[in-house]
Amino acid sequence: MALELYRIDDRLIHGQVVVGWGQPLDLRFIVLVDDEVAGSDWEQELYRMGVPPDMDVYFDSVDDAAANLERYQGESRRGLLLTGDITTMTRLVDATGAIDRVNLGGIHHRPGRTQRLRYVFLTPDEEQALRDLAAKGLEVTAQDVPAARPMPLGELLDGTGG
């Protein structure tokens, strides 16, 4: 599958994504799924500036990403799909039924969230949303960088490793 990673990261495109994952996986494209960014030329230019010239960035709304997903998955190049929050990823999963795993890469502190990892903080509703994704058969793990161990959702949420 050409999409190597389906990542939730509230920083969207940043160092860990472009360099930390981009270099070892030889990523050649990023699909940034965000309705707000997809509607703003200024936001798109901002994110594109940080990406090397040999890496393409596609800015899609959730609807466009759902329509384009099969094509991305059939690419001969390796790519990464990115959303800024759990809700957006869930919408894409529900719209396509074609995503089998989700990587939690960065969901940071905000009032109402409880710390689960150094880089994962969740509200009770967000925890439930992740359990719902797992119940649909998706493999949900937390892993900030490739060298780290992917932590399964069960271990993340209740420490049992289940």
Next chain:
Amino acid sequence: MSDVKALVAGHGAFAEGLLSAVEQITGRSDRFLGVTNRGLSARDVELRLREVVDSSGATVIFTDLPAGSCTIAARRLQRERPALVVVTGVNLATLLDFTFQDGEADAAAVERAAEKGRAALVVTGGVRGA
């Protein structure tokens, strides 16, 4: 009036490390404030940079990676404050040159410092593969 003219912002202890080197060499790390993005969301990096720029009067932000969240946040601030200068890929040679520029921290001065930084990247030795 604060002596701070610039922020250094980056991943991990990048800023702290660079500024400790500036201090060891020049004794003038008081011209800089360091910011890390460690553990912060994009929004919080931006809030942190805004707070430090506003409280210090800094007119330049040096960042580590072009794609880094500090760079993205600095460019968001630049949108509100067009006079703010943002330099990505900063290294020690750049900061040292900037430290010794006595005039205003304008874009031309920063460009000269950036040129010093580019010139400092030199590769020697090793064996080239076929």
